[in-house]
Amino acid sequence: MRPIYLDHHATTPVDPAVMEAMRPWFTEEFGNPESPHRFGWAARDAVEAAKAQLAELVGSEPGQVVFTGNATESIDLALTGLAERRGSGHFVTTNFEHPAVLRILERLEARGFGLTVVPVSPEGFVEPRKIAEALRDDTIACSVMAANNEVGTLQPLSEIAALCHDRGVLFHSDSCQAVGHVPLDMEAMGIDLLSLSGHKFYGPKGIGALVLRRQRPRIRLAPQLVGGGQQGGMRSGTVAVPLAVGIGEAARVAGEVMEAETQRLGELRDRLLARLRAGLDIVRVNGSLERRLAHNLSVVFAGVESEAILRELPWLGASAGSACSAHEQEASHVLRALGRTAEEAHATMRFGLGRGTTREEIDTVADTLIELVGRFRSRSPVHSSVRPD
Numbered sequence: 074m075r076p077i078y079l080d081h082h083a084t085t086p087v088d089p090a091v092m093e094a095m096r097p098w099f100t101e102e103f104g105n106p107e108s109p110h111r112f113g114w115a116a117r118d119a120v121e122a123a124k125a126q127l128a129e130l131v132g133s134e135p136g137q138v139v140f141t142g143n144a145t146e147s148i149d150l151a152l153t154g155l156a157e158r159r160g161s162g163h164f165v166t167t168n169f170e171h172p173a174v175l176r177i178l179e180r181l182e183a184r185g186f187g188l189t190v191v192p193v194s195p196e197g198f199v200e201p202r203k204i205a206e207a208l209r210d211d212t213i214a215c216s217v218m219a220a221n222n223e224v225g226t227l228q229p230l231s232e233i234a235a236l237c238h239d240r241g242v243l244f245h246s247d248s249c250q251a252v253g254h255v256p257l258d259m260e261a262m263g264i265d266l267l268s269l270s271g272h273k274f275y276g277p278k279g280i281g282a283l284v285l286r287r288q289r290p291r292i293r294l295a296p297q298l299v300g301g302g303q304q305g306g307m308r309s310g311t312v313a314v315p316l317a318v319g320i321g322e323a324a325r326v327a328g329e330v331m332e333a334e335t336q337r338l339g340e341l342r343d344r345l346l347a348r349l350r351a352g353l354d355i356v357r358v359n360g361s362l363e364r365r366l367a368h369n370l371s372v373v374f375a376g377v378e379s380e381a382i383l384r385e386l387p388w389l390g391a392s393a394g395s396a397c398s399a400h401e402q403e404a405s406h407v408l409r410a411l412g413r414t415a416e417e418a419h420a421t422m423r424f425g426l427g428r429g430t431t432r433e434e435i436d437t438v439a440d441t442l443i444e445l446v447g448r449f450r451s452r453s454p455v456h457s458s459v460r461p462d
């Protein structure tokens with residue numbers, strides 16, 4: 074079988090335009106952006122242009138963009154950076170954030186900071202009222218993801234930001250899965266700090282950014298990498314110029330194609346779901362189908378282990394509803410947060426469609442899954458006791 078990749082939440086291929094834009098910056102134009110000569114100036118201008126492209130995509134300013142290695146580092150700079158700057162205080166987040174947020178906040182909690190983790194609804198939404206109830210006088214920041222990486226639900230960021238600001242609390246969003254896929258405007262939506270990763274929207278791996286909202290006084294963070302004082306001292310270390318050029322170009326391309334891509338992938342996603350439902354009697358969707366990334370589908374094939382499906386289909390790039398932790402398979406904390414049982418989580422498959430996905434691929438995957446899941450179920454006595462909801 075020709076490989077079919079439906080795992081674009083894990084990572085995306087580099088767009089050909091991004092590859093072309095990066096190419097000269099590996100070879101002919103190799104200067105260090107800090108060097109005070111022609112080679113350095115060219116690199117510095119390229120990095121500044123990339124910051125402008127990224128800022129344009131998310132509604133901020135080039136001077137507010139800090140390049141990092143990935144979203145994990147951006148989130149650490151935002152949250153640990155705020156905590157260390159303030160010295161004490163409290164954070165609010167939700168129970169279906171990415172581990173990059175949860176583990177960092179738990180580490181801060183172990184260092185004496187307060188932490189409240191707000192549960193999400195069974196539909197996969199953060200309820201602003203619950204965030205408001207969790208805010209305290211000493212809350213430093215609230216962190217809510219823009220789009221969930223497993224079920225794709227889009228969160229009411231503007232409403233949450235407004236509630237935070239009413240209490241003088243900063244609002245951070247891990248927007249990794251949303252940037253380049255849905256419109257985001259930090260200024261209009263009130264997002265004070267936004268974390269993103271290049272490889273989630275057809276840019277290269279190895280570069281992310283923390284973007285701050287333009288405001289006076291400037292948001293102050295304790296840098297996590299110190300040394301040469303690059304990027305205004307916010308993140309020391311030589312900027313990866315080719316990767317910066319790449320993420321900038323990826324932002325430019327995303328801005329251009331986002332609307333048409335959302336429309337096309339939404340139709341393909343709906344086609345996949347409709348075909349699966351027509352061919353199999355129980356296909357439950359995890360999370361609401363409203364206010365969701367158009368390219369995401371997360372479904373429960375009741376009574377069938379998704380790991381077993383994936384083992385049978387090595388040519389299919391998709392993901393199971395479990396997270397490998399060391400040696401054991403743990404049910405996904407996101408699906409558990411939505412109230413799914415461990416069995417349902419283990420029967421979940423996540424599909425992430427992308428720029429290169431075709432209708433033929435969707436039909437091949439749907440037909441194959443209908444045949445395979447049907448075969449597994451006919452062998453399994455469990456299935457007959459599972460009722461559709």
Ligand code: PLP
Pocket residue numbers: 082083143144145146171173218220221222247249250270281
């Ligand atoms: N946050 C979310 C929502 C993600 O999906 C991911 C990656 O899967 C990350 C953070 C971490 O991104 P990176 O591995 O690029 O640091």
